[in-house]
Amino acid sequence: CVLKLKQQKSPLNKLLEHLLRFLEKRDPHQFFAWPVTDDMAPGYSSIIHKPMDFSTMRQKIDDHEYGALTEFSDDFKLMCENAIKYNHVDTVYNKAAKRLLQVGMKHLQPENLMRSLKPMS
């Protein structure tokens, strides 16, 4: 049988996987770990037309769907903004999304990348 050579991870994919783990650690309740369903959130799919969550972002990394850091950052922003849009301002989800967005955008700035990558170096 022909051994399927393990696909070499590109430098971008290694960076995105590290950033994803860094961001997931800032979602301790795992509110952003999986897709939000209409069962959990009434009317969600009629209000949020481009859902996003960490598991989908991980799948996109594995499928090499991100060609640049900006595309990864755009999905992260979309995920947080969906939660800010759907959930009332006084909910745990809205507050968690605003906090996560702030932390995430700080560390996704190219000039700050090294700060979140230090353990890797």
Ligand SMILES: COc1ccc(OC)c(-c2cc(C(C)=O)n3cccnc23)c1
């Ligand atoms: C209470 O435990 C969980 C567990 C997983 C969740 O999303 C994956 C959520 C969740 C996550 C969200 C978001 C992110 O909008 N949400 C909105 C309404 C009701 N529930 C949620 C809550």
